[in-house]
Amino acid sequence: MTEPTEPTAPQPCSPCRGTGRLVSKIGGTEHEVTCPWCDGGGLTIAGHDAQEAGAALRAATSGSTADE
Numbered sequence: 001m002t003e004p005t006e007p008t009a010p011q012p013c014s015p016c017r018g019t020g021r022l023v024s025k026i027g028g029t030e031h032e033v034t035c036p037w038c039d040g041g042g043l044t045i046a047g048h049d050a051q052e053a054g055a056a057l058r059a060a061t062s063g064s065t066a067d068e
């Protein structure tokens with residue numbers, strides 16, 4: 001299993017699946033928000049603080065995580 005990796009190739013953003021948008025459910029209401037991980041670009045941003053983004057997202061979702 002030696003697949004060549006391209007370090008310069010941008011990775012699709014996992015949390016938003018490359019859509020650049022996430023659906024957050026606040027109080028049972030769905031809100032479409034810009035993905036904090038990729039800032040809406042749909043691609044993982046190198047050096048982007050995902051933990052900080054996650055904290056911001058969790059604050060927005062009031063602790064309710066929609067994990068499939």
Ligand SMILES: [Zn+2]
Nearest residue numbers: 013016035038
């Ligand atoms: Zn994203």
